[in-house]
Amino acid sequence: MKKEITIYDIAKALKVSPATVSRALNEHQSISGRTTKAVKEMAKKMGYRPNILASSLRTKSTKTIGVITPWINRPFISSVISGIEEVANKEGYNVIISQSNDLLRKEVANAKALFASRVDGLIVSLAMETLRFDHFKPFVDRKIPLVFVDRASSNLGTDRIMIDNFEAGYIATRHLIEQGYTRIAHLTGAEHREIYRERKEGYLSALRENNIELNEELIVVSGLSYQEGRESMEKLLDGTLMPQAVFCANDTSAVGVVQCIKKRGLKVPGDIALVGFNDDPIASIIDPPLTTIAQPSEEMGKIAAQQILKKLRNPKLVKSETIVLKSNLVLRSSSVVSKKITIPE
Amino acid sequence: MKKEITIYDIAKALKVSPATVSRALNEHQSISGRTTKAVKEMAKKMGYRPNILASSLRTKSTKTIGVITPWINRPFISSVISGIEEVANKEGYNVIISQSNDLLRKEVANAKALFASRVDGLIVSLAMETLRFDHFKPFVDRKIPLVFVDRASSNLGTDRIMIDNFEAGYIATRHLIEQGYTRIAHLTGAEHREIYRERKEGYLSALRENNIELNEELIVVSGLSYQEGRESMEKLLDGTLMPQAVFCANDTSAVGVVQCIKKRGLKVPGDIALVGFNDDPIASIIDPPLTTIAQPSEEMGKIAAQQILKKLRNPKLVKSETIVLKSNLVLRSSSVVSKKITIPE
DNA sequence: CAAGATGGCGCAATCGATTGCGTAAAATTT
DNA sequence: AAATTTTACGCAATCGATTGCGCCATCTTG
Structure with missing residues (x-):
């Protein structure tokens, strides 16, 4: 429809060079105030839109x-x-x-x-x-x-x-320990993802510091999705030892854990306490509201x-x-x- | 560091014209298979990346x-x-x-x-x-x-x-009516946003069809955020007539409604029934799970x-x-x- | 074998903005 | 008034890819 207008069109209309138009539009100091104003007005009047492709091509x-x-x-x-x-x-x-x-x-x-x-x-x-x-x-x-x-x-x-993340994992776990829990499970993400490894290290450190023996069975690795949270908890509950508390490396999986626990007829935190990570909105909405680490x-x-x-x-x-x-x-x-x-x- | 290489560099290396390189890379039929292959190999070897800015500038x-x-x-x-x-x-x-x-x-x-x-x-x-x-x-x-x-x-x-959206609003409301509710509130968005207006029209239509008198007080307009859902419900509960059911134009606000109802010590759906909209994941996670319209x-x-x-x-x-x-x-x-x-x- | 058809490729203009360098005019200094 | 500086702007190349047109060589056909 409308032809795309360029600095050349503006230049022609104003009888100046395209270079001047370009400089005026960029408020280059070497262009007089009067010219700059005239160019800008003409640009608006003609419905000019800068071609950022050309600009980017040139300026890299x-x-x-x-x-x-x-x-x-x-x-x-x-x-x-x-x-x-x-x-x-x-x-x-x-x-x-x-x-x-x-x-x-x-x-x-x-x-x-x-x-x-x-x-x-x-x-x-x-x-x-x-x-x-x-x-x-x-x-x-x-x-x-x-x-x-x-x-x-x-x-x-x-x-x-x-x-x-180490500190956060440590604090989350220490909190659970302070509440009196010792059999604390941990839902974590892939080990090679540093943040999860560090949260886990924090968890381990808190356990160690309180002389709580680690049980590898209590650590479950997954993608930390809602669904995987549920499945991980299923696994834990079907395992030989039931955790008293769970520290999840994100809230999404923690929500899955809550659902799983409820479905089994157990109570949070009565039977199993929970700490999540991220402080997603759902953490404060779910029943019970979730203790979590806010970033x-x-x-x-x-x-x-x-x-x-x-x-x-x-x-x-x-x-x-x-x-x-x-x-x-x-x-x-x-x-x-x-x-x-x-x-x- | 590395200089950005172009079709001109490839052309020079292969002793052909840039035009040929361009055509070869685009698999233009007028270039022989042998040349095309050679160009592509050289491009890869030299670490060529097409400049889409130049391309876009030219092709618009x-x-x-x-x-x-x-x-x-x-x-x-x-x-x-x-x-x-x-x-x-x-x-x-x-x-x-x-x-x-x-x-x-x-x-x-x-x-x-x-x-x-x-x-x-x-x-x-x-x-x-x-x-x-x-x-x-x-x-x-x-x-x-x-x-x-x-x-x-x-x-x-x-x-x-x-x-x-009209039909969806109608069906949601009719469902509530079928459950035996007659005092049904509706949380909706700005009237000028067609989807909300139509959902409301559906709601009104269902009421009318079942000879339920409309009470304007039961319709609350808001931004449909979680917070606004809570506030809207507060307002409804503080009003002269308590709704038996609420149809919310989205799940986000419905979740706010649930929280408000719970906070008042009332039950869903025992005291107040609820239907949301969108079937967000939270709809199936919240307690109680939310009836909703899936899109x-x-x-x-x-x-x-x-x-x-x-x-x-x-x-x-x-x-x-x-x-x-x-x-x-x-x-x-x-x-x-x-x-x-x-x-x- | 000549004439026409086809395949494969190059020339050069083009897309629109930017910018180093150069210069005429105006302003300032001496 | 001449010399110098400053102001304000133009020229033309450039960024990298695309493409209409034209050309030459090879191939096909009568």
């Missing part, structure tokens, strides 16, 4: 940050994304979000697509499956800023934004974006940092019998 | 579909997105997702950004606030395929993918993407269709007292 910058996450519908992650978007948009960057569904295959495909799209930076939270990292090599090779959030890898020398998710997203922008502005910065944020234990009734806790306001 | 197609949704973390929507991605990716299209947070301001910003990014097509589910639609005009003017999913507008002559969300996403692709392939197709899919009532214990329903497997 797409003003775009790519994001790869396992799932976009998990509360923790979508909150991280909000943080990223807020910071990025404020600086004029667009954000392209993709999800791996915890599959290496899709993570690789996403990485390729974002690389092909020439994103200026990349923020990643790893898929559960991921063990190899060659799909990130192109980014590293071309010095495209790469930041991991939460699910990170220590092998690649990149920025990482996370909490102290500053949005803050993590903001910082991740800031790290990218920092390196984009100052390419000489190559040293990679690991930024560790505070997490905290949120007490609710799934693990506390003593004081009565009502549904929160 | 970005192979990208934009998506604007209110929230990416709502189960219904993230499932729609999955459907879109599946179809789009299969056809070599990328998907750019953005969220409006139900704010017109952000929806407009998203539309502008996607327009500037020159997406080939746009899929939208409207923000709760949205009343004006001029931000979509640029797309319509340039004949960029535009499809609405779920939260649509009938004013713009564009494709729409949805369920029969074929992923299917809706797939069809939306297919519509875009169809128009992209055949630009002569301008007639816009409204595709109506089947929804169905999922019975759970929040509305059914007669038969015992256990936690589903």
